[in-house]
Amino acid sequence: MIDRYVETLSTYAKDIDNLILLIGVLVGxxxxxxxxxxxxxxxHFRAKDGKRAEYISGEEKSHKRWISAPHLLVLVxxxxxxxxxxxxxxxxxxxxxxxxxxVRIVGQQWAWSFVHPGADHxxxxxDDIKTVDELHVEVGKVYHFKLxxxxxxxxxxxxxxxxxxxxxxxxxxxxxxxPTGTGTYDIQCAEICGIGHGVMVARIVIESPERHAAWVxxxxxxxxxxxxxx
Amino acid sequence: MAESIPADATxxxxxxxxxxxxxxxxxxxxxxxxxxxxxxxxxxxxxxLIGGFMAYAxxxxxxxxxxxxxxxxxVTATDYNALVTNHxxxxxxxxxxxxxIAAFGNFLIPLMIGxxxxxxxxxxxxxxxxxxxxxxxxxxxxxxxxxxFGGGWTAYPPLSAKGEYNLTSLGSSLWLxxxxxxxxxxxxxxINFVTTAMxxxxxxMKMFDIPIVVWLIVVASILFMASVGPLIAGAVMLFMDQNxxxxxxxxxxxxxxxxxxxxxxFFGHPEVYVVLLPAMGITAEIMCVFARKKMxxxxxxxxxxxxxxxxxxxxxxxxxxxxxxxxxxxNIFTVTTLLISIPIxxxxxxxxxxxxxxxxxLTTPMLWALAxxxxxLIGGVTGIFLGASGADIYFHDTYFVLAHFHYxxxxxxxxxxxxGFTYWFPxxxxxxxxxxxxxxxxxxxIIPFNGIFIPLFVLGGAGQHRRIYxxxxxxxxxxxxxxxxxxxxxVSLIIMLAFQLVFFYNCFISWRKKEKDxxxxxxxxxxLEWTAESPPPHGNWPELPTVYRGPYEYSVPGREExxxxxxxxx
Numbered sequence: 001m002i003d004r005y006v007e008t009l010s011t012y013a014k015d016i017d018n019l020i021l022l023i024g025v026l027v028g029x030x031x032x033x034x035x036x037x038x039x040x041x042x043x044h045f046r047a048k049d050g051k052r053a054e055y056i057s058g059e060e061k062s063h064k065r066w067i068s069a070p071h072l073l074v075l076v077x078x079x080x081x082x083x084x085x086x087x088x089x090x091x092x093x094x095x096x097x098x099x100x101x102x103v104r105i106v107g108q109q110w111a112w113s114f115v116h117p118g119a120d121h122x123x124x125x126x127d128d129i130k131t132v133d134e135l136h137v138e139v140g141k142v143y144h145f146k147l148x149x150x151x152x153x154x155x156x157x158x159x160x161x162x163x164x165x166x167x168x169x170x171x172x173x174x175x176x177x178x179p180t181g182t183g184t185y186d187i188q189c190a191e192i193c194g195i196g197h198g199v200m201v202a203r204i205v206i207e208s209p210e211r212h213a214a215w216v217x218x219x220x221x222x223x224x225x226x227x228x229x230x
Numbered sequence: 231m232a233e234s235i236p237a238d239a240t241x242x243x244x245x246x247x248x249x250x251x252x253x254x255x256x257x258x259x260x261x262x263x264x265x266x267x268x269x270x271x272x273x274x275x276x277x278x279l280i281g282g283f284m285a286y287a288x289x290x291x292x293x294x295x296x297x298x299x300x301x302x303x304x305v306t307a308t309d310y311n312a313l314v315t316n317h318x319x320x321x322x323x324x325x326x327x328x329x330x331i332a333a334f335g336n337f338l339i340p341l342m343i344g345x346x347x348x349x350x351x352x353x354x355x356x357x358x359x360x361x362x363x364x365x366x367x368x369x370x371x372x373x374x375x376x377x378x379f380g381g382g383w384t385a386y387p388p389l390s391a392k393g394e395y396n397l398t399s400l401g402s403s404l405w406l407x408x409x410x411x412x413x414x415x416x417x418x419x420x421i422n423f424v425t426t427a428m429x430x431x432x433x434x435m436k437m438f439d440i441p442i443v444v445w446l447i448v449v450a451s452i453l454f455m456a457s458v459g460p461l462i463a464g465a466v467m468l469f470m471d472q473n474x475x476x477x478x479x480x481x482x483x484x485x486x487x488x489x490x491x492x493x494x495x496f497f498g499h500p501e502v503y504v505v506l507l508p509a510m511g512i513t514a515e516i517m518c519v520f521a522r523k524k525m526x527x528x529x530x531x532x533x534x535x536x537x538x539x540x541x542x543x544x545x546x547x548x549x550x551x552x553x554x555x556x557x558x559x560x561n562i563f564t565v566t567t568l569l570i571s572i573p574i575x576x577x578x579x580x581x582x583x584x585x586x587x588x589x590x591x592l593t594t595p596m597l598w599a600l601a602x603x604x605x606x607l608i609g610g611v612t613g614i615f616l617g618a619s620g621a622d623i624y625f626h627d628t629y630f631v632l633a634h635f636h637y638x639x640x641x642x643x644x645x646x647x648x649x650g651f652t653y654w655f656p657x658x659x660x661x662x663x664x665x666x667x668x669x670x671x672x673x674x675x676i677i678p679f680n681g682i683f684i685p686l687f688v689l690g691g692a693g694q695h696r697r698i699y700x701x702x703x704x705x706x707x708x709x710x711x712x713x714x715x716x717x718x719x720x721v722s723l724i725i726m727l728a729f730q731l732v733f734f735y736n737c738f739i740s741w742r743k744k745e746k747d748x749x750x751x752x753x754x755x756x757x758l759e760w761t762a763e764s765p766p767p768h769g770n771w772p773e774l775p776t777v778y779r780g781p782y783e784y785s786v787p788g789r790e791e792x793x794x795x796x797x798x799x800x
Contacts, residue, residue, distance in 0.1 A: 037582055053589040056586070063527070081568060088620025093557040152395050186704050190627040197307075201705075
C-alpha cells in the first residue's frame with residue numbers, strides 16, 4: 001500500500017510495507033463486515049406500522065454466542081498481527097547486523113549535521129567528513145548510525161527507508177539501515193522541536209559505490225586541510 | 231452489592247426546600263447540578279468555537295501557504311506551532327472533558343438515578359469555578375509577551391522546559407498552570423460523580439438498574455482520578471524546571487526528558503477512554519430508545535467497560551515506541567495494546583446486536599448515535615496499525631496518526647456531544663428542536679468531516695509528518711497532488727464549520743419558542759430523567775421516584791406500550 005506513494009529503498013522497508021498490508025487486510029475485513037451488517041440492520045429494521053421490536057436480552061448463551069464467537073476470531077487476528085509486528089520490530093530495532101560504516105547524526109535547533117567516517121571507514125579520525133543537512137551513503141552497504149540531539153528532542157525520519165528514531169539529548173542511540181537504491185530523498189525531523197521545526201529538512205544522497213568514492217575523494221582534502229589548520 | 235437502598239438512607243431530608251432564587255444564585259453561583267451542567271456545556275461549546283477557529287487558521291495556512299488568512303492574518307511558523315498546540319489542548323481538555331464528563335455527568339447522574347442533586351453541591355460549584363479560571367488562564371497565555379505555548383499539546387521537555395528553546399517562557403508556564411488547574415477541577419467533579427452514583431440512587435435502583443451512560447461516566451471518572459496523579463506530579467516538576475531551575479527533565483544536569491513522556495502518557499492514554507466512555511454511554515442510551523430495543527447483553531457491556539479501563543493503564547508506551555525507550559519494551563506494549571481491541575470490538579458488536587430486531591426511527595439524535603458507531607470504527611481499526619510496533623515505526627508522528635485520533639476524538643467529542651445534546655435538549659429546555667434543521671446540520675457535519683480526514687490518511691501514508699507549517703520546504707512532500715489533498719481537507723473543514731451555524735440557529739429558534747412542546751417524555755424513554763418536568767425544577771421531582779426495573783425494558787411482550795419506565799410499579 002505504502003509503496004504507491006513512497007519509494008521502498010531499504011532492506012526492511014518491504015517488510016514494514018508487508019506488515020502494514022497484513023494489518024490492512026485483517027482489519028479491513030472486520031471493518032467492512034461490521035459496517036455492512038450495521039447498515040443492513042439500520043435499513044432492514046426501520047420502524048414499520050404495526051410491527052414491534054423484538055425483546056432480546058442478549059444474556060442467554062444462545063444470544064451471547066453472536067458476540068463471543070467473532071470476538072475469538074478478533075483474538076486470532078490479534079495474534080497474527082502481534083507476531084508480524086514483533087518480527088519486523090526485532091529486525092529493524094533490536095537485531096543490528098554488522099556495519100560497513102558508522103555515521104554520526106546530530107539534531108539541533110534546526111538542522112541535521114552528519115559526520116561521515118571518510119576514506120578510512122573509521123569515525124573519530126582526521127579524515128571524517130562533516131556536512132550539514134546532507135547525508136551521503138553508498139547503496140547496498142549496512143550503515144549504523146549514532147544518533148544524538150544537542151538541545152531538544154528531534155526525530156530522525158527517512159520515509160523511503162521507513163525509518164524513524166527519536167534523538168534524545170544526553171543519549172546516543174544506535175540504529176541501522178541498508179539502502180537498496182540510489183537517489184536523493186527527504187530526511188525529516190518528525191518531533192516538534194521549536195519554531196524552526198517546519199524548516200528542519202535534510203536530504204539523504206544514496207550513491208553508487210563509484211560516485212560515493214568520488215564524493216569521499218572530493219571531500220577528503222577539504223576535510224584534512226581543515227583538520228590540519230593550526 | 232446488588233441490594234436496594236432503603237428509602238430513608240439518602241432521601242431522609244426534606245426535598246421541598248428548594249425555594250426561588252435570585253439571578254446571581256440561580257445562574258452564576260448556582261449549586262444546582264443542572265445549572266452547573268449548562269455552565270460546563272456552554273463554556274465547552276465556546277471553547278470549541280475557539281479551537282475550531284484555530285483549526286481554520288492553520289488549515290488555511292497548510293492549503294495556501296503564506297496567504298493572509300481572512301479573520302486571522304498571516305500565520306507565521308511561531309503562530310502555527312501555538313495554534314496547533316492550543317487547538318489540541320483546548321479540544322481535549324476544554325471541550326471533550328467539560329462537555330462529555332462534566333456537563334453530561336452533572337446533568338444526567340442525579341436525574342437518571344433519581345436524586346435531587348449531587349451529594350457535594352458546593353464542591354460541584356467549586357469545580358466549575360476552577361475550570362472557568364483554568365480556561366481564562368489558558369486564553370490569557372495567548373496574549374502575553376512571546377505568545378502562546380507552541381511545543382505540541384504533549385509538551386515534551388526539554389523544549390517545553392526551557393524558554394531559550396521554546397521562546398515562549400511565560401506562555402508555556404501559563405499553559406501548564408491552566409492544564410494543572412483544569413485537572414484539579416475534574417478531580418473535584420469526579421469525586422462527586424462517583425459518590426453520587428454509588429450512594430444517592432433512588433430506592434429500588436440496584437447496581438444493574440443504573441443506565442449505561444451513568445455507569446460509563448462513573449468508570450471514566452475513576453480512570454481519570456487514578457491516572458491523573460502522575461501527570462499532576464509531572465506538571466509540578468515541569469513547572470519547577472521552567473521557573474526555578476530544577477532539572478527533573480534536563481539531561482545536562484542529570485534529568486531525563488523521557489521520564490515526562492511516561493508520566494504524560496500514563497495519564498494520556500486512559501484519558502482517551504475517559505472521554506470515550508461517556509460518549510459510548512450516550513450512544514447506547516439513544517440507540518436503545520430509537521430502536522425500541524433492550525440493550526443487548528447489558529451486563530457484558532458493563533464488564534467490558536471495566537476491562538477496557540484496567541487495560542488502558544497498561545498500554546501507554548505505545549506512544550513512545552521510537553522515543554528512545556528500550557526496544558524490548560515495545561514488544562510487551564504491542565501485546566497489551568492489541569488486547570484492547572478485544573473489549574472495544576465487543577462493545578461495537580453489542581451496538582450492532584442491539585439494532586437487530588429493532589424498530590428503528592432515524593431521528594436526529596439517532597442519526598448522531600449511529601454515526602458515532604460508524605465513524606468510531608474507522609478510528610478503532612486504524613489504531614491497530616499504530617499499536618503494532620513494526621508498523622508504527624513508519625506511521626509514528628505522521629498525518630496517519632493525526633487522522634486516526636481525529637477519527638476517535640471527533641466522534642467522541644463532537645458527534646457524541648451532538649447526539650447527547652439533541653437527545654436531551656427537550657429535557658434541558660422543555661422544547662423540541664427542529665428536526666429538518668437537525669438533519670441538515672447532521673449531514674453538513676458528517677460528510678465534510680470525512681472529507682477532511684480521509685485525505686489526511688493518504689497524506690500520512692505518503693510520509694507527511696506532523697506540525698509543519700509549510701510543506702513546500704520538503705521536496706518529497708511539495709508535489710501538486712499532495713497539495714491538492716491539503717486543499718481538499720481545508721475546503722471540507724470550512725464547509726463543516728459553516729454548517730455549525732445551522733446548529734446554533736436551530737438551538738436559538740428552538741429555545742425562543744413560546745410554548746414548551748416537549749412534555750415530560752417526548753421520546754417515550756424508560757429512564758428516570760423523563761419522569762421529571764421539562765426542564766426539571768431545582769430539586770428535580772416533588773417526590774423522588776422509586777425504581778422497579780432496569781432501564782432498557784423496551785417492547786416487552788404482553789404490554790400495550792412499547793416502553794416500560796423504570797418508575798412504573800408492576
